[in-house]
Amino acid sequence: MDFQSRSMRLNHAWRNATNYFIGGLSILATIVVIVPLIAILIHLVYKGASSLNLDFFTKIPAPVGQTGGGMANAIVGSGIILGLASLMGIPIGIAAGVYLAEFGHGKHLANAVRFTADVLNGVPSIVMGISVYSLWVFLGYRPLSALAGSVALAIMMIPTVTRTTEEMLATVPHAIREAALGLGVPKWRTVISVSLRTASPGIITGCMLAFARVAGETAPLLFTAFGNAFWSFKLTEPIAALPLQIYVYALSPYDEWHRLAWAGSLVLIVLIMVSVTLVRIFANRGVLKGGS
Amino acid sequence: MSPILPIPPAVSSPEPALAATNTSTSLSPIRDFLNKRGSGRAADNSFAAVMLVCACSIFAIVLFILTILVMRSHLSLVAFGWKFFTRGAWDPVSGDFGALPFVFGTVATSLLALLIAVPLALGVAIFLSELCPRPLRAPISFLTELLAAIPSVIYGLWAIFVLVPLIRDPIGPFLVKTLGWTGFFSGPNFGVGLLTASIILAIMILPIISSLTRDIMLAVPNSQREAVLALGATKWEMIRVGVLRNSRIGIVGAIMLGLGRALGETMAVTMVIGNHPEIHKSLFAPGYTLASVIANEFSEATGDLYYSALFEIGLALFLVTIVVNAIARLMVWAVTRGAPTRVG
Numbered sequence: 001m002d003f004q005s006r007s008m009r010l011n012h013a014w015r016n017a018t019n020y021f022i023g024g025l026s027i028l029a030t031i032v033v034i035v036p037l038i039a040i041l042i043h044l045v046y047k048g049a050s051s052l053n054l055d056f057f058t059k060i061p062a063p064v065g066q067t068g069g070g071m072a073n074a075i076v077g078s079g080i081i082l083g084l085a086s087l088m089g090i091p092i093g094i095a096a097g098v099y100l101a102e103f104g105h106g107k108h109l110a111n112a113v114r115f116t117a118d119v120l121n122g123v124p125s126i127v128m129g130i131s132v133y134s135l136w137v138f139l140g141y142r143p144l145s146a147l148a149g150s151v152a153l154a155i156m157m158i159p160t161v162t163r164t165t166e167e168m169l170a171t172v173p174h175a176i177r178e179a180a181l182g183l184g185v186p187k188w189r190t191v192i193s194v195s196l197r198t199a200s201p202g203i204i205t206g207c208m209l210a211f212a213r214v215a216g217e218t219a220p221l222l223f224t225a226f227g228n229a230f231w232s233f234k235l236t237e238p239i240a241a242l243p244l245q246i247y248v249y250a251l252s253p254y255d256e257w258h259r260l261a262w263a264g265s266l267v268l269i270v271l272i273m274v275s276v277t278l279v280r281i282f283a284n285r286g287v288l289k290g291g292s
Numbered sequence: 293m294s295p296i297l298p299i300p301p302a303v304s305s306p307e308p309a310l311a312a313t314n315t316s317t318s319l320s321p322i323r324d325f326l327n328k329r330g331s332g333r334a335a336d337n338s339f340a341a342v343m344l345v346c347a348c349s350i351f352a353i354v355l356f357i358l359t360i361l362v363m364r365s366h367l368s369l370v371a372f373g374w375k376f377f378t379r380g381a382w383d384p385v386s387g388d389f390g391a392l393p394f395v396f397g398t399v400a401t402s403l404l405a406l407l408i409a410v411p412l413a414l415g416v417a418i419f420l421s422e423l424c425p426r427p428l429r430a431p432i433s434f435l436t437e438l439l440a441a442i443p444s445v446i447y448g449l450w451a452i453f454v455l456v457p458l459i460r461d462p463i464g465p466f467l468v469k470t471l472g473w474t475g476f477f478s479g480p481n482f483g484v485g486l487l488t489a490s491i492i493l494a495i496m497i498l499p500i501i502s503s504l505t506r507d508i509m510l511a512v513p514n515s516q517r518e519a520v521l522a523l524g525a526t527k528w529e530m531i532r533v534g535v536l537r538n539s540r541i542g543i544v545g546a547i548m549l550g551l552g553r554a555l556g557e558t559m560a561v562t563m564v565i566g567n568h569p570e571i572h573k574s575l576f577a578p579g580y581t582l583a584s585v586i587a588n589e590f591s592e593a594t595g596d597l598y599y600s601a602l603f604e605i606g607l608a609l610f611l612v613t614i615v616v617n618a619i620a621r622l623m624v625w626a627v628t629r630g631a632p633t634r635v636g
Contacts, residue, residue, distance in 0.1 A: 019526035029415025095346030122617035124556025131357045186332040188339035216443020219558045
C-alpha cells in the first residue's frame, strides 16, 4: 500500500466500483428480461389450464352467448395447413441446403443464395400473405383457401430449412464422403446415403425448428386460410387455424371467447415449447464427432 | 470424368500361365457392375441440376413477391407516386390515401422499442458471455431463446389482458408524475397506444439482439481478452476494451436485425396500438403502423385504389425490411467471418 499514491488508490477504487456497478446492471438486465417471460408463461398456464377439458379438443366453437364449445376445428385445421406446408417446404428447403453444402463450395451463386435466404427470413410474414393472396387471384382461383395458406407458410419455411440443412451437412466430416467416393459410389448416392444419413438428426431438428416457427404464424393466414367456424377438410375452402382463432377471440368482447383464447394459447405454446426443447436436446447428437 | 476403376484392355488370347479364374470372360461382380454403369455422369449431373433448381427457388420467391407487389400496387403508384408516404390523410371513403401516419407509427414504435431493448439485450449478452457462472449459463440462455419462440399472437394476447391494464393504472400515472414535463405523456391514457406497442415490441426483439450479440462476443478471440487483462484491467474494462470494441460492427448489425423485426411485426402491435391513423406527440395516444393497417383493412378494402394503396404499403415494407436485413447481415457476417451460427 505504501507504493500506491493516493491518486492511484482512488483510481483503483473508482474502477472497481464501476466494475461492480456494471456487473450489477447486467444482472438486473437479465432479471428484467426473464421476469416477463416467466410472467407470460405463468399467466398462460393459470388462465388457460382451467379451460382445457375434453370439450376443448373435440367440439367446434359454440354460437355466441352459449358456454362450452371448443377449438377442435382450429387444432385440426392448423394440423392440416402445417402438414401441407411441411410437405411443400421441407423437401425444397433440404434440396437447397444440399446444394449449398455439397455442390456450392466457393461458388458465387451459392453465396448469393445463402445471403438471400437469410434476408428472406427477415421479411414480414404479412407480406408473404398478401403476395400469395394476389397470386391466387392472378391465377383465377378463390384466394380464401387452405391451400393458399399452406403455400404462404411453405414459403416461410424454405429459407429456415435451407440454412439449417446446410449447417448440419457442413458438420459431416469430409473423410466419410471421400471414403464413399473412393469406393466408387457416385456423387448423388454419396450425398443421399452418406451425408444426409449422417446429418439426418440435425436436419430433422432443423425442420422441427422451422415447423415450430410457422406453427405460431398468424399474419400469412389472415387473408388466405381466413378461418372457419365449422369443420372443414376441403383444401379450396377457408379453414380454421389455431393462431387465427386466438387472434379473433382475443379481440372479441366476449368473456367466453377470451377464455377459449387463453386455452388455445396454452395448447399452442406447449406444442412450440416441446419442439424447441427437443431441438435443444438433439442438437448435438447423431453427428459424428471429430471433424476433419 | 473417367471411371473410378480402370477398365482392363481386352485380352486377345488367354495365356496359359495367366489362366486364373477372373480374367477375360469373367470379371469380378464389382468391375462388371462398374463397367455396365459407365461413368454415371448423367445421374450425377441431373441430381446436381435438381438441387440447383431448388436452391434457385429462393431467388424465385423473392422475385415473385417483388413482381406481384409491384403489379398490384401499380394503380396507387400511378395515382400518388412515392409522395404517398408523405401525405397525411388516410380517407378510404373519398379515395384519398396517404401513409404518413403509418410511417410515423412504425418508426416511433420501432425506435422506442430499440431504446428499451438494446441496453437490456446488451446487458443480458454481457452477463451470459462473461459474468455468468457456468452451471447457470445453459438454463438462462435457454430461457432467453424461449422468449424468441413464443408466437406474436400470444404476446398480443398477454399484452391486451395484462400489459394494457398495467399501463392504465400503476405505470401510466407514474410516468406522468415523473416524466410528464417532457410532454410525451400528455392526453388521456387508455392503456392502448404507442407506449404499450413499443414495450411489447421491445420484449419481442430482445432475444434476437441478445443472442446474436452473444454469438458475436464469443467470436472475439481469447487472446484479446487475455491481453487486456494482462495490462491490469478490471473485468468490465476487459469487456469494454477487449470484446465490445472489437465487435462494435457486429453489435450494430444485431441491433439492425432487431430493428428489421420490429418494423415488420404485425400481430402483437395490431392488438395494442389502438389503430387510429393520426399523429400525436403523446406516447399514450393510439397510433397505427404499416403492418397493422394491412392486417386490419385488407380484408375489408373496397375498390381497386384502396387495395392498391395497401399493396403499396406492403411493397414499401418489403423493400425496407430487405434493405435493413441485408445491411445487418453484412455487418454480422463481417465480424463472424462466414456463415452466421444462428438462423433467423
